[in-house]
Amino acid sequence: MGAAKILVVGPLGVGKTTLIGTVSEIEPLSTEAVMTRAGARVDTTPDQSKTTTTVALDFGRITIDGELVLYLFGTPGQPRFLPAWRDLAKGSLGALALIDTRDLESSFDALGNLEDLGLPFAVAVNVFPGSPTFTDDELRTALDLLPDTPLVFCDAREATSSVRALIALLRHLIDVTESA
Ligand SMILES: Nc1nc2c(ncn2[C@@H]2O[C@H](COP(=O)(O)OP(=O)(O)O)[C@@H](O)[C@H]2O)c(=O)[nH]1
Ligand SMILES: [Mg+2]
Structure with a gap:
């Protein structure tokens, strides 16, 4: 029996809390707070519909x-929290990076930090209604992904789909470990 962080x-707003809640076999611990006025100025989603945001993890x-x-840690996506998730990355084997195709650039901070940390990751495109569709090649180019980085599509509200994304990451972690 192994364990991995x-x-x-x-x-x-990309679906981290949703995905963890969907797959977790324990009551997920989620620290959501109504956005403060300070946060409201900078924490925006493309459709402006989100009224709560994860303040810790x-x-x-x-x-x-x-x-x-698998112990899943959802890390705050706002740029001002990036130093905090650098700490969270300690001891973790890899990451699932969620992408919203309505705003690809909003993912650059997280992807850049995973690269800086040398943490292997898989990319999961969380599909929202009205999301623009891109081909795999277009997404790989836009996100500047390495050829061996897994790219999967998921619906964070569905267990099967979310578990499939995690398994794509696990396969990648095994490949990376074996070729090291
Ligand atoms: N259509 C659709 N909506 C989603 C999906 N994942 C999350 N959502 C919704 O998007 C909003 C933001 O998700 P949340 O998990 O709170 O994002 P977080 O900020 O990354 O934790 C919530 O209202 C979710 O119900 C998805 O795969 N498809
Ligand atoms: Mg959240």
Whole structure:
């Protein structure tokens, strides 16, 4: 029985809390707070619909194949919290980076930091209604992904879809470990 710490990263409103809540077999710990006026100036989502934001982190647990326990840490996506999630990255094996195709640039901070940290990651495009659609190649180019970085599409509200994204990450972590 192994255990691994995995980060779920991405910008505000991309679906981190949703994904962790969808897959977690324990009551997910989520620290949501109504946005403060200070936050409201900078914390915006493309459709302006979000009224709460994660101020600290989300935490959940999922057991894969009855033997591998993943501890999921959802890390705040706002740029001003990036130093905090650098600390959270300590001891983690890898990350699932969530992407919203309505605003690809909002993911650049998180992806850049994963690269700076040398943390292996998979990219999961969380599909929202009305999201522009891109081909894999277009997304890889726009996000400047390495050829071996997994790119999957998911719906964070669906367990099967979210678990599939985590498994794509796990396969990648195994590949990276074996080729090291
Ligand atoms: N349509 C759709 N909505 C989603 C999906 N994932 C999250 N949402 C919604 O998007 C909003 C932001 O999600 P949340 O998990 O709070 O984002 P976070 O800021 O990254 O934790 C919530 O209202 C979710 O219900 C998804 O895969 N599809
Ligand atoms: Mg959240």
